Amino acid sequence: MPDGKRLKPQHAPRAPHENQAFMQSTPARPIRILAEYIHPLAQLKKEGIGDTIVMFGSARIESHETAATRYTRLKMEKLGNMSKAKLKQHHVALRHAKSALEMSRYYEEARQLSHRLTTWALSLGPKPRRFVVCSGGGPGIMEAANRGAYEAGGKSIGLSIELPHEQFANPYISQELSFNFHYFFMRKLWFAQIAKALIVFPGGFGTMDELWEMMTLSQTGKMPKHTLILIYGRKYWNDVLNLRAMVRWGTIDQSEFDQLQFADNVDEAFEVIRAGLEKYHMEVDPFLQAY
Numbered sequence: 001m002p003d004g005k006r007l008k009p010q011h012a013p014r015a016p017h018e019n020q021a022f023m024q025s026t027p028a029r030p031i032r033i034l035a036e037y038i039h040p041l042a043q044l045k046k047e048g049i050g051d052t053i054v055m056f057g058s059a060r061i062e063s064h065e066t067a068a069t070r071y072t073r074l075k076m077e078k079l080g081n082m083s084k085a086k087l088k089q090h091h092v093a094l095r096h097a098k099s100a101l102e103m104s105r106y107y108e109e110a111r112q113l114s115h116r117l118t119t120w121a122l123s124l125g126p127k128p129r130r131f132v133v134c135s136g137g138g139p140g141i142m143e144a145a146n147r148g149a150y151e152a153g154g155k156s157i158g159l160s161i162e163l164p165h166e167q168f169a170n171p172y173i174s175q176e177l178s179f180n181f182h183y184f185f186m187r188k189l190w191f192a193q194i195a196k197a198l199i200v201f202p203g204g205f206g207t208m209d210e211l212w213e214m215m216t217l218s219q220t221g222k223m224p225k226h227t228l229i230l231i232y233g234r235k236y237w238n239d240v241l242n243l244r245a246m247v248r249w250g251t252i253d254q255s256e257f258d259q260l261q262f263a264d265n266v267d268e269a270f271e272v273i274r275a276g277l278e279k280y281h282m283e284v285d286p287f288l289q290a291y
Contacts, residue, residue, distance in 0.1 A: 057141025114148025
């Protein structure tokens with residue numbers, strides 16, 4: 001030793017994967033990305049998931065009970081002592097509540113459809129679990145999808161995402177199949193990776209983003225062949241999107257448009273999805289079984 005003194009032994013540093021500062025750093029980003037792939041893969045395999053039916057839709061659509069309660073309360077509210085400004089606010093709130101009540105049909109229909117699909121899927125046996133309902137994990141249509149599966153006695157998947165505002169996974173997701181992602185692209189990968197059908201209920205930017213992603217993957221052959229895409233609610237979607245105009249303008253061709261299917265009620269949607277799955281997807285995808 002330069003000064004003739006012995007140095008005391010040091011505690012060994014933590015292993016890199018136990019070092020939170022390192023794991024949250026930019027250099028460790030590839031490790032975090034890989035974790036968002038490996039953890040769901042391991043858990044899905046452990047739970048014997050064979051494939052999924054993905055259900056998308058607005059987080060803002062409420063159950064009929066919730067929407068009806070608010071509409072009734074506003075409608076019965078006494079207006080006599082209100083100022084003009086408060087009266088105007090009340091009329092706006094009542095109009096929004098009425099719209100929410102009308103839209104609540106989609107929550108209830110998503111719930112019913114998920115229940116019927118899960119009941120049918122359970123009849124196929126548990127090893128592996130076939131056509132498990134998968135949602136984005138949040139409220140609205142996502143909650144309705146998980147709720148219907150729960151009420152049918154089946155398991156369901158929730159793929160939640162970390163957002164700047166506070167968000168909770170809905171209570172109907174099977175606890176062992178509830179995942180939380182930081183990266184949108186890894187979440188989208190797990191929506192697409194083992195899906196055999198996609199059902200799209202009315203929704204906003206997020207729903208459209210997911211729909212375009214799936215349609216693009218299907219168009220370019222990056223999804224399994226004959227993956228079903230069903231648009232639910234013609235009245236809403238025809239008002240929001242003019243997909244046929246894309247055929248007319250030549251930006252997609254008729255065969256690409258024909259890959260989309262449409263339904264306006266639970267019976268119609270169930271029959272379309274069941275028939276498509278029975279025709280094209282009764283053989284188990286080897287992906288999860290290969291690991």
